[in-house]
Amino acid sequence: MRAYWLIALLWIRAALSYPVSFWTMMVGGVLITFLDFVSIWLMFTHIDSYGGFSLREIGLLYGVTSIAFRIADMLVGSVEKIGQKVRSGDLDAMMTKPVPVLVQLCADRFELRRLGQIGQGVAVFAWAAPIVDWNPQRLGVLVMAIVSGVVIYFCVFVTFSTIQFWTTDASEFANAFTYGGNTIMQYPMTIFPREVVRSLTYLLPLTFVNWYPCLFLLGETDPFGAPGWFRFASPLAALVLVGITALVWRQGLRRYRSTGS
Amino acid sequence: MSLIEVKDLSREFTIRKRAGLLRRTSVVKRAVHDLTFEIDAGEMVGYIGPNGAGKSTTIKMLTGILVPSGGSAQVAGLEPSRRRRELARRIGVVFGQRTSLWWDLPLRDSFELLRRIYRIPDKTFRRNLEDHVAMLDLGDLLDTPVRQLSLGQRMRGDIAAALLHDPEILYLDEPTIGLDVVSKGRLREFLRALNHERRTTLMLTTHDLGDIEALCDRVIVIDDGTAVFDGPLPSLRTGGGASRTLVVDLVDEAAPIAVEGAEVVKVEGPRQWLAFPAGSSAAPLVSQVAAGYDVADLSIHEPDIEDVIRNLYGG
Amino acid sequence: MSGAQHSQVGLYAAVAARSFRRYSTYTAATLAGIFTNSVFGIILTFAYLALWEQNPTAGGYEVDQAVTFVWIGQALLMTIALWSGGSTDDLAERIRNGDIAVDLYRPVSVLGWYLAADLGRGLYHFATRGVAPTIVGAVLFGLVVPSPAGVVGFAISIVLAVVVSFSVRFLFAVSAFWILDATGPRVLLSVLATFFSGLTLPLNLFPEGLRQVALALPFASYIQTPADIWLGRHTGADMLAAIGLQILWAVVLLALCSLVLRAATRKVVVQGG
Numbered sequence: 001m002r003a004y005w006l007i008a009l010l011w012i013r014a015a016l017s018y019p020v021s022f023w024t025m026m027v028g029g030v031l032i033t034f035l036d037f038v039s040i041w042l043m044f045t046h047i048d049s050y051g052g053f054s055l056r057e058i059g060l061l062y063g064v065t066s067i068a069f070r071i072a073d074m075l076v077g078s079v080e081k082i083g084q085k086v087r088s089g090d091l092d093a094m095m096t097k098p099v100p101v102l103v104q105l106c107a108d109r110f111e112l113r114r115l116g117q118i119g120q121g122v123a124v125f126a127w128a129a130p131i132v133d134w135n136p137q138r139l140g141v142l143v144m145a146i147v148s149g150v151v152i153y154f155c156v157f158v159t160f161s162t163i164q165f166w167t168t169d170a171s172e173f174a175n176a177f178t179y180g181g182n183t184i185m186q187y188p189m190t191i192f193p194r195e196v197v198r199s200l201t202y203l204l205p206l207t208f209v210n211w212y213p214c215l216f217l218l219g220e221t222d223p224f225g226a227p228g229w230f231r232f233a234s235p236l237a238a239l240v241l242v243g244i245t246a247l248v249w250r251q252g253l254r255r256y257r258s259t260g261s
Numbered sequence: 262m263s264l265i266e267v268k269d270l271s272r273e274f275t276i277r278k279r280a281g282l283l284r285r286t287s288v289v290k291r292a293v294h295d296l297t298f299e300i301d302a303g304e305m306v307g308y309i310g311p312n313g314a315g316k317s318t319t320i321k322m323l324t325g326i327l328v329p330s331g332g333s334a335q336v337a338g339l340e341p342s343r344r345r346r347e348l349a350r351r352i353g354v355v356f357g358q359r360t361s362l363w364w365d366l367p368l369r370d371s372f373e374l375l376r377r378i379y380r381i382p383d384k385t386f387r388r389n390l391e392d393h394v395a396m397l398d399l400g401d402l403l404d405t406p407v408r409q410l411s412l413g414q415r416m417r418g419d420i421a422a423a424l425l426h427d428p429e430i431l432y433l434d435e436p437t438i439g440l441d442v443v444s445k446g447r448l449r450e451f452l453r454a455l456n457h458e459r460r461t462t463l464m465l466t467t468h469d470l471g472d473i474e475a476l477c478d479r480v481i482v483i484d485d486g487t488a489v490f491d492g493p494l495p496s497l498r499t500g501g502g503a504s505r506t507l508v509v510d511l512v513d514e515a516a517p518i519a520v521e522g523a524e525v526v527k528v529e530g531p532r533q534w535l536a537f538p539a540g541s542s543a544a545p546l547v548s549q550v551a552a553g554y555d556v557a558d559l560s561i562h563e564p565d566i567e568d569v570i571r572n573l574y575g576g
Numbered sequence: 577m578s579g580a581q582h583s584q585v586g587l588y589a590a591v592a593a594r595s596f597r598r599y600s601t602y603t604a605a606t607l608a609g610i611f612t613n614s615v616f617g618i619i620l621t622f623a624y625l626a627l628w629e630q631n632p633t634a635g636g637y638e639v640d641q642a643v644t645f646v647w648i649g650q651a652l653l654m655t656i657a658l659w660s661g662g663s664t665d666d667l668a669e670r671i672r673n674g675d676i677a678v679d680l681y682r683p684v685s686v687l688g689w690y691l692a693a694d695l696g697r698g699l700y701h702f703a704t705r706g707v708a709p710t711i712v713g714a715v716l717f718g719l720v721v722p723s724p725a726g727v728v729g730f731a732i733s734i735v736l737a738v739v740v741s742f743s744v745r746f747l748f749a750v751s752a753f754w755i756l757d758a759t760g761p762r763v764l765l766s767v768l769a770t771f772f773s774g775l776t777l778p779l780n781l782f783p784e785g786l787r788q789v790a791l792a793l794p795f796a797s798y799i800q801t802p803a804d805i806w807l808g809r810h811t812g813a814d815m816l817a818a819i820g821l822q823i824l825w826a827v828v829l830l831a832l833c834s835l836v837l838r839a840a841t842r843k844v845v846v847q848g849g
Contacts, residue, residue: 006377014365017406024760028767035771042777047630093361098349099378113763169394173608176615184619191626257342258328259274260321 003099007107008077015112029116033070037062037124040186051190057129057218058188063125064142065185065212068149070121073178074114075150076157080178083168086256100159102249132217141232145213148234154211156181156242162252180245181206183205190223197224208237262340263299264430264462265323269332270296272288272318272486292318294486295332302429304462305456307477307494309470309570315486316466320432323464324354332469335366337429350379353423357435360419362407368418369403372425379426386425393421395453413444420448424455431455433465449475470570482573489573504536506545506562520549531557539564588688592696595663599700606704609654613709617650618774621717636780642778644720647713648803649775653707655698655734656741656798658773659766662691664745668762671752680841687833691742698738722806729815733802736822740797743829746768750833755841763801773798794825 011145015022040062046053053061078085082105085091094104132138181204189197189211200207208230213224216231272293277285293315300306302500310316321327323336325345333343339348355361362371376386394400397417408417416436423431433452437445453476455461465472473480473494482490490497509518510532517525523537523546537546543561550556578779599606614698621643628639637645654661667690670676679686695721722730755761770776772795778802779790790796801818804810 003378007374010363010366010370010374013370014363017365018755018760020755024764028760031764032767032770035767036776039771039776042781043627045783046634046781047627050630051626089356089359092326093354093356093359095345096324096349096354096361097378098346098351100346167604167608169602169839170604170608172605172612176612180612180615182620183616184720185781187619187623187626192622196622197355254328257326258330260327 001103003185004103004107007104008110011107011110012112025111025113026116030120031111033066033117033120036186037120051188052223053188053190054131056131057214058186059124059128060131060217061188061210061214062186063121063128064145064149065182065206065216066121067118067125068146068209069153069178069182069185070114070118071150072153072157074111074118075106075154076161077110079105079109079158079161080171080174082161083164083171086164086168091256101253138217141213141216144232145208145210145234148238149209151238152205152234152241153178153181155238155245156204156206159241159245162248165252165256177204185210194224201226201230203236205241208234219258262335264304264337265298265300265464266301266335267296267298267319267323267332268334270319270329270334271331272315272322272327291486293322293329294490296483296488297332298481298488298491300462300464302462303460304479305452305458305477306465307473307480308464308466309468309473310466310483314483316483317434318462318486319483320354320434320466322472323440324348324352324432331423350426351429353426353428353431355416355419355423355431355433355436357416357433357438360407360415362415362418362422362524364408365406367404367406368399368410371407371418371422372403375422375425375525381409381426383429389425389427390421393424396454397421398447413440413448416440416444417448417451420451424461427459428461430462430464432438433463433467435467435469437467437469445469447472450477482570484573498539498569505539505543505564507535507537507543507550508560508562509533509535509550509554509556510558512557515554518550518554520553584684584688587684588692591689591692592699595693595696596700599697610712611710612689613650613653613705614712617647617709617713617723619714620646620649621713631710635778635808636809637778637780638720640658640720643713643717643801645774645778647710647717647719648806649773649799650713651702651710652737652802654701654705654801655700655739657694657697657745658741658769658775658798662697662744662745663690664740664749666690666693667746668749668752668759671749673676687746687830687837690746691739691830694742695735695738702734720807723808723811725811725815726806726808729805729810729819730802731795733805733819733822736819736826737802738800739826740794740822740829741769743826743833744794746833747829747836750836750840753843769795769798774800778803791813792821794829797822797825846848 015025022215037059040058041055042059044049050058079102082091085094085105091101094101099102157174157178160177161171163173164171184192184200189200189207196197212222212226212231213234221228222230270293271291273289273291275287275289277287277509294317296315301405308316308319318327322329322334323341325341325343325348328342331548336348337351339351341348362368366374372390375381381389394403397420399414399417399421402410402414407418410418418434420433436452437448440448449472452463456463456476463476465476466547467473478493480490480492480494481488482497506526507523512531514531517528518533518535520535522541525532525533526536535546537543545561550559623643624646625639628634628637628642632639635643652658667676670679679689682689710719744765745762748765751761772779772790772793774790774796775798779787779796781787782790791800801810801822805815805818820844
């Protein structure tokens with residue numbers, strides 16, 4: 001962990017050595033997510049409710065998934081570019097150092113500009129938050145959901161990037177699950193068929209990032225009839241994913257170390 | 262026990278080829294095959310061979326990056342593939358064609374980062390930084406971003422970086438590639454001093470035989486995954502099946518010289534080249550020639566190491 | 577056409593063909609991209625279906641037109657290199673590492689060279705990552721089929737879309753001559769392009785004032801204009817006007833590229849050299 005922050009800190013310094021680029025990236029980061037929400041807001045100029053949800057309720061869903069996703073995105077660094085690191089030989093160089101490869105990859109090219117994107121998620125959430133009747137229990141669920149969400153998205157990033165140990169140039173495949181996952185979670189699940197929601201619960205448990213916890217915050221029950229305790233099960237989903245991710249990552253690294261030359 | 266012990270080390274990998282629209286065939290290729298050698302602490306060993314002979318595969322197994330498919334390797338008493346991270350603290354690796362420095366950061370920051378990664382004690386770090394920076398002439402470059410360094414400067418930076426944590430072994434992969442003559446000379450001098458003063462064991466792969474001649478007491482030649490020669494540099498010359506050459510300048514042009522134990526390989530006016538086995542003495546040959554011909558001048562040429570190695574690969 | 581001109585055309589064709597082949601070697605990347613485009617297409621389709629269920633005439637589109645719009649967006653996304661991946665990325669990298677000096681001293685137009693390479697790339701991406709997700713969309717949801725005139729108009733419109741998008745990317749990449757690292761400006765560009773091309777929401781759903789502005793921007797040429805031609809929203813004189821605006825943007829932007837490039841050449845800062 002210490003090594004992670006030290007490497008990350010140096011990358012921040014490097015980014016600041018190109019100030020114009022750094023600041024446009026910061027602005028770009030804020031804009032990308034801002035315009036993203038504007039699209040949803042513009043949809044509401046044509047409708048009053050969307051899948052049974054108001055704009056602010058969707059803002060709540062949007063805020064929670066965005067905060068978790070953008071933090072995870074910042075933490076994974078160059079993990080998405082494993083294939084490129086394999087081809088360039090950088091991965092070999094990392095393996096001759098006494099810090100775990102995953103830590104080095106995560107800290108590599110750490111991008112502070114992503115703070116802007118996290119900030120935008122926070123802003124949307126803050127705007128939507130007054131519709132929740134806050135109490136300590138709800139606050140607890142919120143914190144639990146965001147922490148678990150970061151872990152869940154982090155695991156999704158790592159797991160699907162690991163595929164690049166098998167096919168080094170298929171990095172885009174992971175985008176369908178990472179960026180695609182964040183995009184799908186911005187919408188209320190009620191607009192999707194039951195099968196999609198089931199898959200997002202049992203196969204790729206992204207519904208635990210925001211859907212079930214936000215239903216609790218809003219005091220509603222799941223329209224698909226999921227068990228009530230799912231609303232508190234985010235840490236459990238995160239834990240299961242961590243186990244799977246550790247297995248997949250080790251398998252990937254083992255494959256690299258026993259098939260290369 | 263030796264510092265590096267390699268026994269019957271093998272490494273296979275599979276190449277898949279498209280044989281039809283959907284059918285694929287796979288060929289098993291042996292990158293390294295039954296390789297055996299030992300290197301003692303303080304040795305400077307040249308590890309040479311043609312491209313694809315298995316040099317970098319060997320280094321990757323010795324650093325623990327790759328898992329061997331057969332045989333065993335022990336480095337500093339550790340099995341590299343199982344204890345890679347532990348071993349990493351005791352070895353230094355420099356890949357000549359790419360840098361392990363951080364491209365956008367000044368050299369000083371890269372060093373600082375490595376200090377934290379390797380958890381180098383302050384005293385060691387300061388001493389090494391002072392020593393290496395002075396000897397590698399990096400003093401003025403510490404605040405320059407790596408991307409602005411020349412190839413030679415970057416290589417020196419990379420070597421200093423690999424030595425900050427006092428490694429017992431330094432692996433160098435093509436350390437002088439692309440450097441000019443002056444930089445090469447300086448680098449070799451530094452490595453010699455390092456080995457002399459700190460007893461750092463050096464294993465270097467190179468295509469530049471000048472590196473070998475300047476640095477290595479011992480050479481391991483690898484071809485097609487297996488060692489074809491292992492011994493001191495002088496015996497590579499004699500043992501390689503190469504020949505020495507006696508160059509004779511006669512007073513007048515003459516028919517090719519006929520003497521026992523040598524044969525004429527080239528005639529150019531009054532000058533003739535006689536090849537004789539590198540292992541035998543030149544004295545009897547010289548006296549024979551002097552007795553039979555009017556000689557103006559004589560000289561003996563040692564075999565060119567490149568020819569020797571070319572012979573080895575060919576045979 | 578004179579002989580010299582003829583050989584120039586041949587050269588650019590060769591550059592385009594080489595670029596096409598270069599991308600076609602990454603089969604796994606192409607398949608991964610098709611998969612990802614399809615997944616995003618499916619997500620957006622459900623999002624639009626829910627919207628049009630509430631308001632069946634939003635933006636003047638009917639529900640199957642809206643769904644078709646989604647898949648045209650996914651098909652054109654890579655064809656026009658909306659985010660990155662075009663020849664302009666190579667240009668930015670060559671400016672960063674100084675190799676650009678070599679390009680500047682070649683006796684061919686730098687602009688023409690990179691445009692040809694980008695058109696070759698665009699053709700490859702259209703044939704693979706354009707066509708394949710469209711088939712997925714058609715099978716899963718059924719898409720609107722254009723009229724014969726619509727097909728011709730669409731074909732012309734997407735070539736112009738690539739040219740306009742190329743010129744904009746080129747301008748941003750060349751900005752690296754002055755600031756030495758164009759990553760930031762490129763991120764900014766991709767954000768604006770995503771929003772104002774109509775990829776996330778058709779521009780016709782924007783509030784009136786913003787809609788007028790958005791439709792006049794060059795980004796509208798990327799996806800909105802080709803999509804409206806495909807969907808039959810622009811026909812006859814209307815279609816010609818839409819294509820005319822694309823041509824106008826292409827000419828103005830290419831001229832601007834040429835000017836900026838000339839200024840940059842004068843100021844060749846070759847980094848590290």
